[in-house]
Amino acid sequence: MKKNLYQCPDIHRQVIVILLIYMMWNSSAPCLPSVSSSVGNDENQLYLITKKISENLPEGFKLRVQPRFYGTPDAKLENGTIFDYIDGAGENYIRHGFTSVAHIVLENSAGDRITVDVYDLSSNRNAQDAFEDENICAPRSSPLDPGIPLQAKVYSYTPDYMLYFVENRFLIHINLDNDAFKDKAEVLSAQIVKIINEE
Amino acid sequence: MPKKQTRREFIKTSAKTAAGIGIASRFLGRGGILLAGDVKSRVIVARNPKAINDRNQCDAAETASLFDKALFSLTEKNTTADAWAALGLNAKDIVAVKVNCNSWTLDLSPHKALVNALCSSMSVVIPMNNIIIYERTTGDLEEGGFKQNTLNAGVRYFGADEGGGFDPKQRLTRIITDTCTKIVNLASLKCVESDMVGSIFFKNHIGSLLQEDMPKCHSDQDFIAEVSSRPAIKNKTILNLCDGLRGTYERGVPWYWGGIVMSKDPVAGETAAIGVMNEKRKTEGKNPLDLPESLRIADKKYKLGNSDPKRIDVVQLNL
Numbered sequence: 001m002k003k004n005l006y007q008c009p010d011i012h013r014q015v016i017v018i019l020l021i022y023m024m025w026n027s028s029a030p031c032l033p034s035v036s037s038s039v040g041n042d043e044n045q046l047y048l049i050t051k052k053i054s055e056n057l058p059e060g061f062k063l064r065v066q067p068r069f070y071g072t073p074d075a076k077l078e079n080g081t082i083f084d085y086i087d088g089a090g091e092n093y094i095r096h097g098f099t100s101v102a103h104i105v106l107e108n109s110a111g112d113r114i115t116v117d118v119y120d121l122s123s124n125r126n127a128q129d130a131f132e133d134e135n136i137c138a139p140r141s142s143p144l145d146p147g148i149p150l151q152a153k154v155y156s157y158t159p160d161y162m163l164y165f166v167e168n169r170f171l172i173h174i175n176l177d178n179d180a181f182k183d184k185a186e187v188l189s190a191q192i193v194k195i196i197n198e199e
Numbered sequence: 200m201p202k203k204q205t206r207r208e209f210i211k212t213s214a215k216t217a218a219g220i221g222i223a224s225r226f227l228g229r230g231g232i233l234l235a236g237d238v239k240s241r242v243i244v245a246r247n248p249k250a251i252n253d254r255n256q257c258d259a260a261e262t263a264s265l266f267d268k269a270l271f272s273l274t275e276k277n278t279t280a281d282a283w284a285a286l287g288l289n290a291k292d293i294v295a296v297k298v299n300c301n302s303w304t305l306d307l308s309p310h311k312a313l314v315n316a317l318c319s320s321m322s323v324v325i326p327m328n329n330i331i332i333y334e335r336t337t338g339d340l341e342e343g344g345f346k347q348n349t350l351n352a353g354v355r356y357f358g359a360d361e362g363g364g365f366d367p368k369q370r371l372t373r374i375i376t377d378t379c380t381k382i383v384n385l386a387s388l389k390c391v392e393s394d395m396v397g398s399i400f401f402k403n404h405i406g407s408l409l410q411e412d413m414p415k416c417h418s419d420q421d422f423i424a425e426v427s428s429r430p431a432i433k434n435k436t437i438l439n440l441c442d443g444l445r446g447t448y449e450r451g452v453p454w455y456w457g458g459i460v461m462s463k464d465p466v467a468g469e470t471a472a473i474g475v476m477n478e479k480r481k482t483e484g485k486n487p488l489d490l491p492e493s494l495r496i497a498d499k500k501y502k503l504g505n506s507d508p509k510r511i512d513v514v515q516l517n518l
Contacts, residue, residue: 088418
């Protein structure tokens with residue numbers, strides 16, 4: 001008679017589970033985690049936004065690694081807490097109602113990178129306050145490019161190019177290590193605004 | 200029952216001990232963790248503007264030259280082999296190099312050219328495979344641009360998450376408690392402008408800790424200092440090297456300083472690195488950074504080195 005996983009002896013079941021985990025862990029293609037039923041609605045929304053961002057990447061760029069998700073010390077996500085990502089500076093975000101962040105790294109064939117961080121700060125008011133907080137968005141931002149159709153703070157530190165903007169309850173940070181691709185950041189920011197509003 | 204010492208024997212023993220301290224001070228040199236009295240710590244602050252351009256691209260040869268000259272100056276030796284011997288490296292050693300691959304807002308991961316210069320220099324004494332470049336996780340290391348290598352050839356690269364677990368007593372990765380025999384602390388010149396001031400040598404070891412202990416580094420200045428007093432770190436660290444090819448002098452703003460800070464003494468090295476930031480801040484009209492409390496604690500309580508500038512011998516090298 002054919003046995004299913006639940007009918008196997010404990011030891012076999014454990015081996016199968018470990019093998020499955022190992023296979024998932026070693027999967028070379030970056031993939032998004034499935035939306036877990038154990039996470040709250042807000043986290044689900046962040047996962048869905050991240051999934052859509054990952055499906056609409058700028059031309060020539062692909063996910064470098066699987067997106068990472070960080071929560072608070074009280075509500076950790078897959079990759080831990082915000083302190084696992086940004087150390088002590090995480091306090092600056094906690095002060096503004098931080099619940100979670102998605103960290104997405106894109107790369108082209110030449111190794112140029114675009115990093116996208118989507119911070120969920122619980123409310124639009126919190127996100128706006130974080131945007132005005134000089135511990136998060138440094139005071140000396142550069143003039144906005146006419147190509148950016150939103151209220152953003154731009155930092156041009158050759159060859160790095162960074163921009164911050166708020167949409168809904170999210171603070172979004174896009175960072176390029178090669179400013180030759182700053183048009184990609186502009187397209188991506190418009191895309192993210194659209195995705196957030198669709199969710 | 201212990202034999203009672205006569206006055207003559209006591210004087211004889213004391214004289215030998217005093218002579219021993221004198222010789223030890225001389226051979227330990229200026230710098231290093233074992234400091235005695237008024238011995239100054241030697242810190243090399245070396246710059247080579249040709250080592251990096253303003254697009255964060257390094258010139259490998261110029262970076263190697265910068266590293267080598269700083270190493271010779273620190274050890275006051277003329278050959279690579281003699282310099283490493285003076286730092287205590289021997290042919291059987293396994294060296295763990297702690298790097299800081301922090302990519303938040305601005306990538307200040309160590310430059311590959313500097314890591315390669317360090318490894319190439321050490322390979323005069325030890326095989327490349329005896330060098331382990333590690334970070335908190337392999338993922339962090341890869342995000343910093345270093346591909347995982349756990350093979351038996353070439354420099355090894357992996358994270359503490361794949362380092363065989365953690366020592367239960369020291370609560371540090373087994374990479375440094377068990378696997379390695381020597382440590383090089385390779386930090387980045389990073390200004391964070393909070394109570395911590397900078398994220399340099401002491402903060403770098405957050406990635407050597409058990410995950411549940413990492414948050415203590417965010418607010419506990421004593422804890423940050425205490426971590427480096429644990430035997431594995433205190434007794435095995437032979438060199439502290441700060442990558443300032445591109446660093447920050449205020450939070451989040453990159454600066455192509457084109458230099459490195461090198462010392463055996465982590466406290467003096469970090470004090471000098473903050474001094475480098477303050478020189479730049481002065482030219483930019485910004486208030487100087489105070490030394491973080493953790494450095495004073497590392498000096499006074501844990502005796503890990505000198506934080507008093509009067510006890511630091513800074514040697515400036517301009518290539």
